[in-house]
Amino acid sequence: MKIAIIGAGALGSVIGFHLAPVISITLVDPWAEHVGAINATGLRCTYNGDETSRSIPATTDPASVEPVDVALVTVKAAQTAWAAETAAQLLKPGGVAYTLQNGLGNAEVLSRRLGTLRVGQAVTTLGATLLGPGRVRLAGRGPTTFGAAPSLSIAYALADTFRTAGLPAGVSTDLNSLVWGKLIVNVGINALTAILRVPNGALASVPAASALVRQAVEEAVAVARAAGITLALADPVAETLAVAQATAANRSSMLQDILRGAPTEIDTINGAIVREGRRLGVPTPFNELLCDLVKALEATAPLRVQ
């Protein structure tokens, strides 16, 4: 099996770093400086203070990659349309793209270009931060679960490959409950950490912040129920706060985006709750406010007082 990882950000880079010794992979990313650094000195991955360098083929040019069986899509939501075009170029006729992205709506963007039978979804809790060109930090090897659709045999092959590479992985026939479970955790943590500019742990340790997490999560749970989703979380507020505590020192991906002046994934996270809420007649005023605040943060970046 040949794999291309589309998007060599934090997540794509750590996955590539682990898979490279066990399977044929190529990293594809438009960021020339990052790709150049990986090709020059290998991808450097720090874990618990130790840095290891590994040589991995990386390119900015999809046309230079031989056709692959699987494309793992790990770009930010704003680049999903580019990833769809890239996957269309890279995949063999029977090949499948799996999105490992945060939030809702990315699989639909890929499906519009590739067709639903060539798009799968996976949920990952791998924690990583991109440190700079060619350098990534692994925070934790949380499990990755591949959806059984559209191909059970490819899902099992991917989970096996991940496990062989030292990454915990499995396959689920009910991925939707995991997708929504992760969405709800992101709804509770990402926007609030970006607005308050705090590491994840502050949401669990400061009661006034935990109360805001509760508001965001309770609205999202009401939307999930109205959508008929069986959530994999027994107590969504407590479990979101537990994730904030377990990743206490981390900066959420949305806080990292805001600090870099990059577009955030607010539309596929809290924005998805607002859209689904409207469709199903469930009010989501707090998530609407979070969306407006994050969009204002994005728009005012050049004017920010340091």
Ligand code: KPL
């Ligand atoms: O997935 C995450 C993210 O930052 O996007 C959490 C779980 C909040 C960890 O930082």
